[in-house]
Amino acid sequence: MMLVTSRSNSKIKFVRSLRQRKHREATGLFVVEGIRHVGEAVEAGAQIHTLVYAPDVLTSDFAHTLIEHQAAAGVDCVACTPEVFASIADRENPQGILAVVHLKAASLDRLNPENFPWVTALVAPQDPGNVGTILRTLDAVGASGLVLLDSSVEPGHPGLVRASMGTMFWHPVVQASFREFSEWVRRHGYTLIGTSAHADLDYREVRAYQPPVVLLMGSEREGLTEEQAALCDWVVSLPMRGKATSLNLAVATGVMLYSMLDNFAS
DSSP, X not given: OOEEOOTTOHHHHHHHXXXXXXXXXXXXXXXXXXXXXXXXXXXXXXXEEEEEEOTTTOOOHHHHHHHHHHHHTTOEEEEEOHHHHHHHOSSSSOOSEEEEEEOOOOXXXXXXXXXXXXXXXXXXXXXXXXXXXXXXXXXXXTOOXXXXXXXXXXXXXXXXXXXXXXXXGTSOEEEEOHHHHXXXXXXXXXXXXXXXXXXXXXXXXXXXXXXXEEEEEOBTTTBOOHHHHHTOSEEEEOOOOSSOSOOOHHHHHHHHHXXXXXXXXX
């Protein structure tokens, strides 16, 4: 086993370059760090480009077995010193393993009520951590996947990857314009449920949801526009009884997803 000892090694420099969005978009690659996250990527069948690990840091038998299997499958597995690994790690106390993964593109054209019956759609989300947290929640309730509408957040962003806790590998994450999305919803007959602080219908008053259904969450700053709300079959509100005028996007989405889970029509 050859051990990389220089931060200037070409493979190490390439991994480091993927911190920048322009390089992620140019290559279609992104970085997944940590034993659980890398394990989820492998288990879900994600295409691994490279594995980088620090033998002196990595103590997990599971992780070492994972590396052995990936090396046997032809994946480039790069061993390095702890100092070199720290130069490419995103965490303060890295576990000693990361993977460079090919981003699996998803398209609305390939999704429909049969393979995508319970959808969450976010209008112009800004915070990658919120998006990753929402992915983790929709996985927990058994929803199908996520649509990012007119979004500046890209699926390979480190904050999204980290917050999703590996769940991003199990559910389609689609990027689309709101126009494409609205046409897709109408074409496939989805029920569209929007949320607004100004809606008259309390979310707790809805007693039955029938798939195929989309939960549409407005932008973090402005919520749904009048035009977007007009496309919805229902628009519901979450009551705000204190001084705050809004909830964090991930919190509000989580409340709605669990409410929907409890109220699906049998």
